[in-house]
Amino acid sequence: RKEVEQDPGPFNVPEGATVAFNCTYSNSASQSFFWYRQDCRKEPKLLMSVYSSGNEDGRFTAQLNRASQYISLLIRDSKLSDSATYLCVANQAGTALIFGKGTTLSVSS
Amino acid sequence: NAGVTQTPKFQVLKTGQSMTLQCAQDMNHNSMYWYRQDPGMGLRLIYYSASEGTTDKGEVPNGYNVSRSTTEDFPLRLLSAAPSQTSVYFCASSLYWDQILTSGANVLTFGAGSRLTVL
Numbered sequence: 001r002k003e004v005e006q007d008p009g010p011f012n013v014p015e016g017a018t019v020a021f022n023c024t025y026s027n028s029a030s031q032s033f034f035w036y037r038q039d040c041r042k043e044p045k046l047l048m049s050v051y052s053s054g055n056e057d058g059r060f061t062a063q064l065n066r067a068s069q070y071i072s073l074l075i076r077d078s079k080l081s082d083s084a085t086y087l088c089v090a091n092q093a094g095t096a097l098i099f100g101k102g103t104t105l106s107v108s109s
Numbered sequence: 110n111a112g113v114t115q116t117p118k119f120q121v122l123k124t125g126q127s128m129t130l131q132c133a134q135d136m137n138h139n140s141m142y143w144y145r146q147d148p149g150m151g152l153r154l155i156y157y158s159a160s161e162g163t164t165d166k167g168e169v170p171n172g173y174n175v176s177r178s179t180t181e182d183f184p185l186r187l188l189s190a191a192p193s194q195t196s197v198y199f200c201a202s203s204l205y206w207d208q209i210l211t212s213g214a215n216v217l218t219f220g221a222g223s224r225l226t227v228l
Contacts, residue, residue, distance in 0.1 A: 008149075034216070036217075041222075042221070042222075043199055043219035043220060043221050043222055044152070044199070044217075044219055045219070046216045046217065049216075087151070087152070096142060096154055096157045096167065096206060097154075097217060098154075099144075099151050099152040099153075100151060101149065101150065101151030102151055
């Protein structure tokens with residue numbers, strides 16, 4: 001079983017919409033979590049880290065639910081420039097990062 | 110510009126040929142990684158190096174070899190190319206290999222990728 005699972009989408013939303021992605025992880029020992037963004041044919045780049053208390057960065061909000069072993073990413077007021085693939089990432093102490101397969105978002109005007 | 114540099118950006122090989130993908134970072138990061146990305150498969154870890162002089166297998170190491178003789182460089186060698194190795198390869202580095210959130214600077218920085226086609 002893949003350690004980090006995401007709905008591949010695509011999620012097609014109009015500009016201004018709010019969209020949420022969930023990601024589940026199988027290893028309860030996972031301790032740190034991230035969301036990366038990957039534009040078409042480009043390298044992944046860190047979007048935000050996910051803290052236990054939840055965190056917000058502008059229009060983006062990340063949440064962690066340890067009991068249910070999932071993390072979420074909420075994007076408010078979607079922009080055309082938000083169109084990308086969003087990668088969920090988890091790791092436990094002493095291991096390299098494990099990436100999910102990604103969720104594709106397409107924002108249209 | 111500081112970051113991770115991969116060469117070549119594009120390469121076409123014939124089955125059975127060998128080659129080396131180069132990766133260099135100038136951020137004085139301790140840890141370096143090689144991932145491959147295939148459609149529908151996401152990013153899969155090939156090899157990683159927690160620090161200079163050490164290497165460890167990732168999820169899909171077969172058919173590849175690595176070495177880490179300097180802090181800056183982490184080359185990936187394809188020993189005998191196969192069509193199944195057609196992929197986009199990303200090199201990455203981080204300050205430490207343990208990604209526990211002890212520092213906001215401890216994130217994974219990727220190179221721009223190397224697109225390899227094996228005929």
